[in-house]
Amino acid sequence: MALTDADLVARVLLDDDHHAFAELVRNHQSSVRGLLRQLVRTDVSLADDLAQETFLRAYKNLRSFRGEARFSTWLYRIAYNCFREEARKRKELVGIDEAQLEAEHDPQTTDPALRHDLARALQLLPLHERTAVVLCCQNGLSHDEAARVLEIPLGTVKTNVLRGREKLKRTLAAWGPN
Amino acid sequence: MGTQLNINENLEEDPFDARLRDEAVYIDDAGFTAGVAQKLPNRPVRRWVRAAILIGVALLASVAVYVLFGGVWGIAEGVTRLSLLPLPVIWLGAAGATIVVMVAGLAAVVSKASGRSR
Numbered sequence: 001m002a003l004t005d006a007d008l009v010a011r012v013l014l015d016d017d018h019h020a021f022a023e024l025v026r027n028h029q030s031s032v033r034g035l036l037r038q039l040v041r042t043d044v045s046l047a048d049d050l051a052q053e054t055f056l057r058a059y060k061n062l063r064s065f066r067g068e069a070r071f072s073t074w075l076y077r078i079a080y081n082c083f084r085e086e087a088r089k090r091k092e093l094v095g096i097d098e099a100q101l102e103a104e105h106d107p108q109t110t111d112p113a114l115r116h117d118l119a120r121a122l123q124l125l126p127l128h129e130r131t132a133v134v135l136c137c138q139n140g141l142s143h144d145e146a147a148r149v150l151e152i153p154l155g156t157v158k159t160n161v162l163r164g165r166e167k168l169k170r171t172l173a174a175w176g177p178n
Numbered sequence: 179m180g181t182q183l184n185i186n187e188n189l190e191e192d193p194f195d196a197r198l199r200d201e202a203v204y205i206d207d208a209g210f211t212a213g214v215a216q217k218l219p220n221r222p223v224r225r226w227v228r229a230a231i232l233i234g235v236a237l238l239a240s241v242a243v244y245v246l247f248g249g250v251w252g253i254a255e256g257v258t259r260l261s262l263l264p265l266p267v268i269w270l271g272a273a274g275a276t277i278v279v280m281v282a283g284l285a286a287v288v289s290k291a292s293g294r295s296r
Contacts, residue, residue: 022215029214030205037205048210055214118201137198169194 005071012062021062025055028072031139032079038134039083041123050086054079069148073141077149080131121171129164136161 003011003023011020032054036047057078058065065074122130135146136157143161147154247253260268 018215018218021218022211025211025214026207029207029210033205033210034202051210052214052217056217059218118198119203133198137195138202140199165192165194168198 006067009062009065009067009071012059021059024058024071028075029055031072032075035076035131035134035139036079036083038122038130039080039127040086046086050082051079053082057082069145072139073145073149076135076139076141080149118168118172121168124171125164125167129160129167132157132160133164133168137165 003020005024005027008020008024011017012024029051033048033051036050036054037044040047040050054075058075061078065071122133125133131150132146135141135149136143141149143154143157146161147157150157243253244250247256263271
């Protein structure tokens with residue numbers, strides 16, 4: 001029988017069990033790396049470095065995880081903080097790149113080869129909408145959980161998700177029939 | 179309140195969300211977990227283990243000194259002989275011992291600091 005996140009966390013806390021922590025990493029690496037790849041967008045290796053940093057921070061601060069939220073939600077919050085720190089260090093990552101992609105965001109001029117490419121369409125969204133959509137629609141967080149991860153008001157999360165989804169639909173519709 | 183409920187209901191019903199979820203790509207581990215596991219900090223030695231090691235070493239050293247010097251009188255004689263050594267030799271011995279302790283302390287501090295920064 002597979003152990004739950006809570007069981008694995010307890011093992012790490014009680015016995016400093018590296019194998020249990022590795023199991024947690026294995027269970028959540030895809031969603032954390034996926035989120036960071038969506039946030040970073042341009043650099044997969046940077047996203048993986050941030051994901052590694054996320055898990056190392058999680059290990060060091062595991063005692064502060066009180067089990068009130070899901071373990072994955074707690075991880076996403078650490079991942080988002082890692083991303084924000086990195087983005088602050090490299091302003092061009094968010095600043096220039098975001099502006100450039102905003103300018104490019106014209107579905108009619110996009111390469112036809114990218115039709116139906118949901119991942120690509122997702123990457124055309126502004127950072128705040130993309131993050132909200134990925135957390136809520138892809139990773140299954142509730143609006144409330146996403147608001148806690150992103151440290152923004154609940155209403156803002158809902159607005160960002162709605163706008164992001166609408167833009168995604170419009171982009172995909174412009175690229176071709178579903 | 180009613181608007182919030184509507185928003186949530188719309189999100190649950192919309193097949194577009196299902197498509198978004200379904201098309202989320204699973205990222206293959208490809209050594210990622212092993213890389214993280216390798217960078218995890220070493221397990222700290224438990225306090226009681228550390229205390230037991232220190233007490234054990236101290237006891238062993240005491241027994242070794244007792245045996246090597248031939249009992250209590252031998253130790254007393256050894257201390258008397260040490261006190262009769264010329265003053266510069268005693269100074270040199272004290273300085274040497276101080277340097278050894280300082281180097282060991284520094285090494286411990288550096289090792290602990292590097293362990294924390296990892």
